[in-house]
Amino acid sequence: MAAAHLRRFAPARSSTRPIRHAVAAATAVLTTLIAGTTGCALRPTGYRVNDHAVFVHPDGRALQGLDPATAAGRGRPAGRPLGDTAYRAQLRVLMDSIRASPHDAILVFVHGGLVSHKGGYEHAEQLGPAMDSAGYYPVFLNWNASAGSTLRSHLFRMRQGEDDGPILGLLTAPFVIVADLGRTVARAPLGWLHQSGDYCRTLTRRLKREANARLPGNQFCPIPGIDKFRRAERAKEERLVAEAQARVALGPAAAGVPPDPLEIGLGDYNLTVGQTVARDLTGVVTFVPKLVVGPVVDGFGTGAWAEMRRRTQTMFRAPVELQATPRAARRYRQPTGAAYVLFDSLAALIAAQGADSVPPARRRARRLVLVGHSMGVIALNRVLQAFPALPVDTIRYMAAAASVAEVEAAVVPFLERHPRTVFFHGMLHPYADAGEWQPKYLDVVPRGSLLEWIDDYLTAPETPLDRTAGKWPNLILAEHVFPAAVRDRVVLKAFGVRDTLDRGSRVFRRPARHGDFSDRRIAFWSDSAWALARPAALWTR
Numbered sequence: 301m302a303a304a305h306l307r308r309f310a311p312a313r314s315s316t317r318p319i320r321h322a323v324a325a326a327t328a329v330l331t332t333l334i335a336g337t338t339g340c341a342l343r344p345t346g347y348r349v350n351d352h353a354v355f356v357h358p359d360g361r362a363l364q365g366l367d368p369a370t371a372a373g374r375g376r377p378a379g380r381p382l383g384d385t386a387y388r389a390q391l392r393v394l395m396d397s398i399r400a401s402p403h404d405a406i407l408v409f410v411h412g413g414l415v416s417h418k419g420g421y422e423h424a425e426q427l428g429p430a431m432d433s434a435g436y437y438p439v440f441l442n443w444n445a446s447a448g449s450t451l452r453s454h455l456f457r458m459r460q461g462e463d464d465g466p467i468l469g470l471l472t473a474p475f476v477i478v479a480d481l482g483r484t485v486a487r488a489p490l491g492w493l494h495q496s497g498d499y500c501r502t503l504t505r506r507l508k509r510e511a512n513a514r515l516p517g518n519q520f521c522p523i524p525g526i527d528k529f530r531r532a533e534r535a536k537e538e539r540l541v542a543e544a545q546a547r548v549a550l551g552p553a554a555a556g557v558p559p560d561p562l563e564i565g566l567g568d569y570n571l572t573v574g575q576t577v578a579r580d581l582t583g584v585v586t587f588v589p590k591l592v593v594g595p596v597v598d599g600f601g602t603g604a605w606a607e608m609r610r611r612t613q614t615m616f617r618a619p620v621e622l623q624a625t626p627r628a629a630r631r632y633r634q635p636t637g638a639a640y641v642l643f644d645s646l647a648a649l650i651a652a653q654g655a656d657s658v659p660p661a662r663r664r665a666r667r668l669v670l671v672g673h674s675m676g677v678i679a680l681n682r683v684l685q686a687f688p689a690l691p692v693d694t695i696r697y698m699a700a701a702a703s704v705a706e707v708e709a710a711v712v713p714f715l716e717r718h719p720r721t722v723f724f725h726g727m728l729h730p731y732a733d734a735g736e737w738q739p740k741y742l743d744v745v746p747r748g749s750l751l752e753w754i755d756d757y758l759t760a761p762e763t764p765l766d767r768t769a770g771k772w773p774n775l776i777l778a779e780h781v782f783p784a785a786v787r788d789r790v791v792l793k794a795f796g797v798r799d800t801l802d803r804g805s806r807v808f809r810r811p812a813r814h815g816d817f818s819d820r821r822i823a824f825w826s827d828s829a830w831a832l833a834r835p836a837a838l839w840t841r
Contacts (some may be wrong), residue, residue: 349377349424349440351397354390354642355417356443358611358617359463360618362387362638368421377421378442384636391645398437398649405667405693406646407436407825412674412701413608414750416446423818436669439646441639445608445613445675454603455480461610461620476603484599491594494756495746498734499587533593533777541566548832561788562779564834566772567796569731579735582743589744597746599755605758610749612678616686635686636746643683647690654691664708667693671824673817674750674770675701681710688717697725698817700770700826701754703761707769708781715786723786724830727794730772732812750812754756 306471309650338580350365356377357363364379365385366372370377382390393750398406409427411420420442431438455476457469464472503825546562571579634640650666652658670692677700683690692714698705707725715721727733728749736749748756751768761767765781767774782790795811802808807829823829 327837334423341689347425347428349421349428351394353421353424353440354394354437354638355420356441356615356638356664357381357605357613358444358449358614359617359620360611360614360637360639361392361643362390363417365390368418376418378417378679387638388645389639391642394439395645395649399653401437402431403432403435403437404664405436406439407431407667407669407671408439408441408643408646408649408671409671410441410443410676410679411443412672412676412709412750413445413605414447416449417442417444424526424602427818427820430823431825434823434825438826439642441615441642441679442610443679445611447604449603450607450611451600454607458610460606478585480599482599483602484595487598488591488595490647491598491757492591495590495594498747499583505829513824533773537773537776540779541563546765562782563791563793563832564779565791565793566774567729567794568799568804569729569759569796570800578739581736582737582739583747586743589742590746594745594757597753601753602758605754608675609781610677612675613682615679616682619659639679639683640686643687643690647687650691666691669694669696669825671698672700673698674814676704677770678706681706684710684714688714692718692721694723696824696830697723698770699751699811699814700725700726701751701768702770702775703766704769704778705763705765707775708765708778712786714784714790716783720789722789722791724791724793725775726768726811726817726824726830727772727775728811728814729794729796732795732797733771733814736813753815791830791832793832 350367350611355363355365361381364382366377366379368375368377368485387688409423409431411423415423420440421808424440424442426437428440430546456473456702457463457465459469459472463469541564542562543557544566547560548565550557614637616639617635618637619766621633621636634644646668653664653666655663666690669814670679670680670683679697679699680697681702684692684695695714697707697711711723715723728736735747736752737743737747738745746753746757751771755761755767755771755774759766764774767777769775775792776794779792795807796802797812798809806822806830810819810822815826816822
C-alpha cells in the first residue's frame with residue numbers, strides 16, 4: 301500500500317569572570333547549532349502567517365500572533381500570552397479560514413529544536429505558499445526552541461521541572477552553572493572517546509573506499525574486538541538493504557529474497573573531490589579545538605536539551621493546570637496546552653464537516669497530514685496518543701529526535717487503528733549524519749548532526765531503542781518493531797547525496813544536513829520526494 305501511495309504523487313550574567321566566560325562559551329557553541337540545523341536562509345514573502353500559525357509559550361500557553369513588519373510587532377512574531385477565552389477566539393478565526401479554503405487536505409507542520417519563534421515564523425512564510433499551491437491548507441505549530449532561550453531557562457529559572465521564577469532562579473543559578481562546569485570536566489574523557497572513534501571510522505573509510513557506498517559502516521577502527529558487536533549490526537543492515545534493493549529492482553517475486561511489504565530505501569553518498577578534501581583537512585586541523593569545545597556541548601547542552609523536551613510536553617499539559625482550585629482539582633480536567641487545544645479544534649472541525657447529518661452537497665471529507673521535523677516528532681507522538689481517533693491520512697516524520705521506543709509506542713498503535721494511514725520516515729544518509737560540519741564557524745565544534753549530539757552527548761540511552769529514531773542505523777536495525785499488519789504502510793528512507801539515481805530531481809543535493817529537511821526546495825509534502833531507488837524516468841515533477 302505504501303508503494304501505491306508513493307505513486308499517487310498528489311542567553312545571562314554571573315558575578316565571576318570564569319563563570320561568565322563559561323556561560324558565554326556555552327551559548328556561542330549552542331548558537332552554532334542553530335545555524336547548522338535550521339536550513340537555508342529565509343526571506344519575507346508577504347504570506348499571512350497568522351492565518352496559518354499558532355505560537356506557543358514555553359509554559360504551554362498560546363501567544364498572540366503578531367506581524368513583525370507592523371509597529372505592534374516590532375520585529376517580533378509573537379506577543380503576550382493568551383487566556384483560554386482569547387485563544388479559543390483566535391482558533392475560531394483559524395477554523396473559519398480552513399472552512400473557507402478550497403483545499404480538503406490540512407497539513408500540520410511542527411518544527412524541530414533550535415528554532416526560535418522568529419525562525420518558525422520565517423519557516424511558515426517560506427513553506428506556506430508552496431504547501432498551498434500543492435493543495436494543502438498549512439497549519440504551523442511554532443514553539444520557542446532556540447538555544448539561547450532554553451539555555452537561559454535551564455540556568456536561571458527551571459529547577460527539577462518547575463519554574464522557580466526570576467529571583468529564586470537567579471539565586472540558585474551559580475549552583476547550576478558550577479554543576480554544568482563539573483559535568484563539562486568530568487565527562488570530557490567520554491566525549492573525547494566518542495570523537496576519536498568517529499575520526500577513526502571516518503578516516504578509515506576515506507583511506508579504504510567501500511565497494512558500495514550505499515552500505516555504510518563496513519570499515520571500523522582496527523582495534524581487535526572493539527567493534528565486534530557493531531560488525532554484527534552492520535551485517536544485518538547490509539542484508540536488509542540488499543534484500544530491499546532486490547525487491548525494488550526485480551519486483552516482489554525476486555528469487556531468493558524473502559517477501560516483505562515494508563519499504564526501505566538507502567541512497568548513495570557522493571561528495572565532490574573538493575568537498576572531501578576540505579572536510580578531511582579541516583577535520584585534522586581542528587581536531588584539538590574540537591576536544592575543547594565538545595565537553596562544553598556536553599556540560600551545558602544537556603540542560604538546554606532537557607528544557608527543549610520539557611517544552612514539547614507543556615504544550616499539551618500546561619503547568620498552570622497544577623494551580624487549579626480545590627473543587628476543580630477533584631475532577632478530570634482536559635489538557636489546556638496550546639497544542640492540545642489546537643488539535644482538539646481540528647478534530648471537532650473535521651468531524652462536524654464530515655458528519656452524516658450534513659447535507660451531501662456541503663459535506664467535506666477532510667484529510668489530515670502530520671509532518672514533524674526533529675523534535676517536532678516528539679510533539680506529534682503526543683498528538684497520536686492523545687487523539688487516537690484523529691483521521692490522519694499521512695504521517696511524515698523527518699530526522700526524528702524522538703527515540704525508537706517513543707515512535708513505536710505512538711505510531712504503531714495508531715497505524716493499527718487506522719488501516720489506511722501511511723507512515724513515512726525520512727533520514728539523512730548515515731555518512732551525512734556522522735559527518736555534518738560547520739564550516740562557517742571554522743569547524744571547531746564536534747562533527748555530526750544534532751541527532752548525533754543527542755545520542756553521544758545530550759542523553760544517556762538505556763537501550764538501543766532509546767536512541768534517536770531519526771538516524772538510519774538506529775531505526776533500520778529496529779525495523780522489526782513494525783508488525784505485519786502495518787508494514788505495507790511504512791516507508792523508511794535515508795536520502796542520498798548526489799545519488800546518480802536522483803539526478804535531475806529536487807533531492808539530488810539535499811537533504812545533506814539535519815536542517816535541510818525543512819527546506820522548501822525538497823517539498824517534503826510531495827510524494828515524489830519520498831520515492832525509493834527507482835530509475836530517474838519515474839520522476840514526474
